[in-house]
Amino acid sequence: MQDYEKLYNSLKTEYETYQKFSEQHIQELNEKNVRLEKSIDSLSNIIEVSKYINTFFSSDNLISMINDMILGILGVTYSTIFLIENGELTIKASNIEDMNINLTSKEFTYINQGEEFLINSKKPLKQTGEHKVDIHSIMGSPIKVREKFIGYIIVEHNLYKFMTTELKLFLRSIANQIAIAIENSILYKELEKINQRDSLLGIYNRKYFYERIERNEINKENDKFAIVMIDIDDFKKINDTYGHQFGDKILINTANVVRNGIDKDDILARYGGEEFILYIPNF
Secondary structure (H helix, E strand, O other), X not given: OHHHHHHHHHHHHHHHHHHHHHXXXXXXXXXXXXXXXXXXXXXXXXXXXXXXXXXXXXXXXXXXXXXXXXXXXXXXXXXXXXEEEOXXXXXXXXXXXXHOOOOOHHHHHHHHHOOOEEEEXXXXXXXXXXXXXXXXXXXXXXXXXXXXXXXXXXXXXXXXXOOOHHHHHHXXXXXXXXXXXXXXXXHHHHHHHHHHEXXXXXXXXXXXXXXXXXXHHHHOOOOOEEXXXXXXXXXXXXXXXXXXXXHHHHHHXXXXXXXXXOOOOOEEEEEEOOEEEEEEEOO
């Protein structure tokens, strides 16, 4: 009888050990599954943000649109995007009323150092907005293009410990996407400018001239305007006698003289060769 009792207790202990191990293993698998699902969701959101940014990278409202996405995806109370303009950090987008941004000394320190940060506090870190919302959780990430600091994202929440390490990684990814978008936008505008202007004279080319006046006249159907054609006499003779470099100087000087004598709403373009064309609205 004692042998059976020992065997029973042994089997029971073995079963309980196995059960405990299985439950612990299942719990670990569930936790891994939750982390994996979060990672997949985060990756999906990053991909969506990337697609969205790449679709609208040439838009003048891109930064505001990205800020709205941050608010929607992260669910934060406030989000603000700063970019450096003329050597100063400037607010480019925020949902804080009247753009009245109140930064703490810690935030200033991290921004000046160009470092990311995550701060949680049971006591209010500050009050934000016209309704003086108590902020208990703040997170920030620098925006860098090729290691050059060009801006900053700061997100805030009224709940303690709302910001987490996972959210910080996600915000870093968004900051990287913004940096890429800004770089692409700059390149796009430079390319657009090149396509609009004559490379020698710096004034508009004929193709862009027609596009501009077409837009102007669609918006101003009843306004009178004038088109002026300007031509340099015997320009071929000048080129043949003094060379093309001298001819280029004549073209540049002529363009500058005309440009300095017209109004800001007038449109000057190189029509071709030594010919210029001028659009004068409200004539």
